[in-house]
Amino acid sequence: MTPPPSPPAPTGRDHEPDDRIVDIDLSDEMSDSFLEYAYSVIYQRALPDARDGLKPVQRRILYQMAQMGLLPERGHVKSARVVGEVMGKLHPHGDSAIYDALVRLAQPFTMRVPFVDGHGNFGSPDDGPAAARYTEARLREEAVQMVGEIDEDVVDFVPNYDNQLTQPSVLPAAIPALLVNGASGIAVGMATNMAPHNLGEVINAARHLIDHPDASTEELMGFVPGPDLPGGGIIVGTEGIAEAYQVGRGSFKTRARVSIEQVGPRSQGLVVTELPYLVGPERVIEKIKDGVINKKIQGISDVNDLTDRQHGLRLVITVKSGFDPQLVLQALYRLTPLEESFSINNVALVEGQPRTMGLRELLQVYIDHRISVTTRRSTFRLGKKRDRLHLVEGLLIAIVDIDEVIHVIRSSDDSAAAKATLQSVFDLTEIQAEYILELRLRRLTKFSRIELETERDELVADIEALEALLADPQAIRDLVGHELGETSRRFDSPRRTEIRSAEDEPVPTPKATRTPTSLERQDAPCVLILTATGLAARIDGDEFTTPRARLSHDALLAQWRTSTRSPVGVVLSDGQVITVEPGEFPALSAEKITPKDGVDLAGFVGADKGVRVLGAFPLGEKAPVIALGTRQGVVKRVELAALPQKTSQHLISLKPDDQVVGVGMVADEDWLCFITDDAQLLRFPAQAVRPQGPSAGGMTGISLSEGHEVISFHTAYSEDAQVVTISSSSSALSGVGPGRAKVTALQAFPPKGRATKGVRAHAFLKGEDILTSAAVAMKPLALSAGGRAVELPEPTDKRDGSGSVLPATVGHVGNAPGLD
Incomplete structure (x- = not known):
């Protein structure tokens, strides 16, 4: 294996200094580089311009989309294409930053007036958008107002990042976008956070400032009372808003819009x-779950997000029985994003410098910008019209002697000679002569002369109007105000965010008493009402008296003074008693009570289909003794005080096909009354029935004829009570024919022993063979099926009379409202 070569020996030249190396102090370099970075972030990325309210990337997106022709009447294009055009021509940054800005411009929950019409998944407060290759975009009409007139020299253009193209330094901005859509951004050493506002309110304030340049901030707040957030919600307190409008910094609280509703058979x-600005339902649900797990939040049994596109946001938080929903709501405001604080920091660029501004300054900067745009637009149009008038006047001169014009052109050696000859012969300018040479001969007809003269007159009038406009600064201000008014009429929308005074909100629970039991419903006196149509409600307080009670279109089954935490037993026709608390029912005003204000008690307690509510009674140690009567003639007395504490239990063991038809409180000295469908009435002393336990099946109350049944069972506390009986035919269809009614004093019916047949209570006429309805009441009140009162005949002494024809069919009979 060959060893690697040795490095060359150093030479004297290797130690000579390189002229390209410059020694710089590290602290100076860091300082200069940081300042350049800070300058770039502040002016090119984070802060919006106070004139058009846009950051550079937003401005470049809207301008480039307009250059691409992505107008509202055109189709959508891929967002990735827009991002590529903006990045390649104007914005030398990453595609993700451009797409994020494009998405924000299209989100209706972020922007009070979105500028981009997005097609596809552009995200939600909880989730991000789909990738740019999956979404499409085009401009909205509002964005056209932002970039409109840009070709009329209304703003300055500056080179792009490589000096190949130009871009607007600011948009004409016919919409005050900075206040309308707000802004947020973090720069180096400074940040901005501006709240969205209502377009119509901002424009009205701007127009007032145009007409009254010395208007104060307090006057302008008469037009702009506060922010108008895209998601609605409620702003609590205005002190922070007023401070922000004065000095540019302040804060306010936003709350979700929450209503207390019946969300289940027995649950509120x-x-x-509506949620606070930029708060999503998933974030709220997560905070609620964490609070319940950590036992910081009590009284919540379930949370469901039922939001859909058709009905919008709907987040249902189920409150446990026994907890006050209002107190639970206050705890949620304190511990979850259902209440958020928004800190206003109105920082924007004015003439290239970051400034903190109040409401009046923001409006003034925008007004000055629109005055500049309008002035430059008018100057541009004036120049264009003057140029056109110059050409039209030249054409009119040529048309006077068209033959000579043609001769000059034909006799000239070239176009330059023809142009020079035309200038000298007809006293034309070079521009006029050049324009005549380029015209087609057919434009120089007699008909064209008429058109040219008309156009000349119009141009002269337009030029005079523009010159007068430019010579009068007040006229320009008036024009700006008029155009803003037109913008408001086109794009204004109702306010979404409600502003409430802090004094109108309930006082939060002090921290020292914030315990789980403090959220439970407080025990307070109230009056419980149960109507003949099956509705239940409560009236807080104990000052409910007969003269003030007005229960429209309904009769009473039960009514007594109790408290919101006292248990109440609701008796059903299947023999069950369901335990509830009056505090779970809607609270009504004692001045006016209508059936629609109550809650359907059968549905509230979860009764099966076809099961009716017969009555409601207090439970506990002081609970009364009640009597029940069934359709098969069985009677039973039950001591409610002896019942075990259960949510639901049976009071009587019913035979097959039997059901309870009536129930009432009873003492030994009271009377029990059965009325059958064959018009038999039996009354006997309550002491004839001994109390039994809940598992007992009762005893015979009335002896029934074969094929007949009990239709009504009542307890009577006095022989002064009245008996109402209504007859009809068993072969008649239900609801056909009102029937005949008779009202008789109870004392007209002699008492008999238990388990007997009783006495006849109604004489049937021809075609009648059955009683359809009957009742024993102190002050009878008959109602139609629709809830309207039906007039009953005058009482008669004949217990077996045939009665009188009713004016309408009766659906319910009960006691007239009022406490004894």
Whole structure:
């Protein structure tokens, strides 16, 4: 193996200094290089220009897309193609940075007014977009307003990175994008974070400042009360906003829009439909799960994201029974992104220098920019029209003696001689003579002369108008305001973010008392209401009295004073009793109560199909004794105080095909009343029925005739109660014909012993053979199936009378509302 050659011996020349090597102090080099880097980041990447509100990469994207012809009426193109064009011609940075900026311009949850119409997956607050090769893009109408008029010398153009092309230093920006869409960026030694605003509000403020140059920030806040975030939500408190509008720095709190709704048969939930700015549902769910696992958040049983494209954001947070949803919500605001702080730092470039500005300064910079654009545009148009008028005047001179013009041209040796002759013969300028030589002969007809004279007059009028405009600075300001008004009419949209005063929000729980039990529903007095149509509600407080109670279009099954944490037993027609708390029901105002304000109690407790709610009673040590009557004539008394504490249990063992038809509180001195479909009424003392345990099947209450059944069972606390019976035909279709009704005092029916047939309560006329409805009530109230009151006939002393024809079909009969 051959050994490697030895290195050559050093020579004297190797130690001679190289003239290309310059000794530089390391600290000086680091300082200079860092300053160059900082300058590049501040001016070329991180901070937006205060005039058009865009960073360089955003400006280059919009300009290049306009140059590519990607207008709203054209089709989408691959985002990768846009990125390549921008990177190759204008933006010497990586494709990922360009695509990220393009995506942001298309995201409606990021930009209050998006500039790019994206087709495909452009991401969400929780997830990033698809790759540029999978998405497509084109400009939106709003972006056309940003780049419009750019060919009319309205802004300065500067060379691109390799001096091969030019690019605009700023866009004309017919939309105040900096305030409307906000901005965020981190530079070297400084940063910007600006909130989005409503387009119409910002333009109204700008127009006011145009008309009133001395307007104060407080006046402008009358037009711009605060940010308008793309995702909506609620801004709590305005002190930080006012400070930011004054000095350019401040902060405010944003909250999710949350409503308390019934999300399950027996559960309430917090339904989130709007989130704070740039907060996604997955992030909220993750924080809630972490809080529940770490036991920092109590009272939540489930979280479901039901968001879809049709209904938008819907995040359902199920609250455990016994916890106050409002207190749980306050805890979520404190511990999750349902409440976020937004720090405003209005830093933007003004004349190449970074400045921190308030609302008035931001608007003034934009107005000055639009005045400059409008002035340069008008000057450009004036020059174009003057040039055109010069040519038109030359044509009109030539048309006067068209034969001589043709002779001069034909007799000239070349075009240069013809041009010189035309100038001397017809006193034309070089430009006019050149233009005439390039025209076709058919343009020099008599008809063209009429057109040229019309065009000349129009040009003269336009030139005079432009000269007058440029000579009057106030006229230019008025034009800027008018154009802004047109922009607002085209693109304005309603405000999405609600602004609330901090005084309107509930006071948060102090840290010293933030325990799991502090989130539980507090025990407070209330009045429980259960209606004949199966609705339940509560009225907070204990000042509910008869004169103030107005239960429209419904009758009462139960009504008593209790508290929000006191257990209540809901009795169903299948013999079950379900334990609930009044605090789980909707709270209503005592001044006006309507059935739609309550909750369907059968669905609330999860009753099976066809099972009805018959009543509700307090449970616990002071629970009453109740009596139940079934369709097959069985009666049973149950001591609710003796029941075990269970969520649900049966009060009676029912025979096959039997069901409970009525239930009520009862004492030994009260009466029990059965009414059958063949018009038999039996009342007997409650003491005739001894209380039994929940597993017992009861005892015979009334002896039924073959083929008939009980339709109504009631407890009567006084013989002054009234009996309502309604007759019809068993062969008639349900709801066809209102039937006949009779109202009779209970004392007209003699008491009999238990397990007897009773006495006749209604005389059937021809065609009638059955009672369809009956009730025993102190103040009877009849309702139609639609909930309207049906007038009952006057009471009669005849217990076996036939009654009177009803004005409408009765669906429910119960007690009129009011506490005794």
